[in-house]
Amino acid sequence: MDPDPDPVADEDLLVRAATEPAAFEPLVARHSVALHGYLARRAPTAADDLLSEVWLQAFAHRHTFDAARGAARAWLFGVARNVLARHWQRAARDPGPSAAGEPSGSDPWHAVDQRLDALAAGPQIHAGLAELPSVERELLLLVAWEGLTPTEAAAVVGIPAGTARSRLHRARARLRSRLSDGTLTTLTGELA
Secondary structure (H helix, E strand, O other): OOOOOOOOOHHHHHHHHOOOHHHHHHHHHHHHHHHHHHHHHHOHHHHHHHHHHHHHHHHHOHHHOOHHHOOHHHHHHHHHHHHHHHHHHHHHHOOOOOOOOOOOOOOOHHHHHHHOOOOOOHHHHHHHHHHOOHHHHHHHHHHHOOOOOHHHHHHHHOOOHHHHHHHHHHHHHHHHHHOOOOHHHHHHOOOO
């Protein structure tokens, strides 16, 4: 596929999509892989269905996007986070048999070590992530795994950018104290 010679900014597409539904289509092509990865790391067996729900919700609520409040990418990750939260709430209310590898309940981080590349550090990272408050953990993972900026991650979780930066700093420091050999930086990119 040839790159678009004159790509339209995501924010412009999302604003246009409020009155021109076809303008929404390039957003799906641009962000599906990243959103699927976000969902797959948190709900592996439901990621495909959840991605469909993310796009349905994003399209249905496209008129609520406000470019003054942040980037389109952060808005889309916020939609994904809300869809995922509803999925976990449903799973907690109806704790039927869980699919293999699929965490149950609203906080699936007991399975994070199974998703990491470095098995030796998995237990330490898992324990460190489990100890973090949920917002700090989500900020850290949005920045480390999803490649969002701290400001974008702040928009996803609905807190001010300055607050996100301080919580992200705190989360990094807590995890760094668990891993004295530098494994954390190797596994998650630029956490330091």
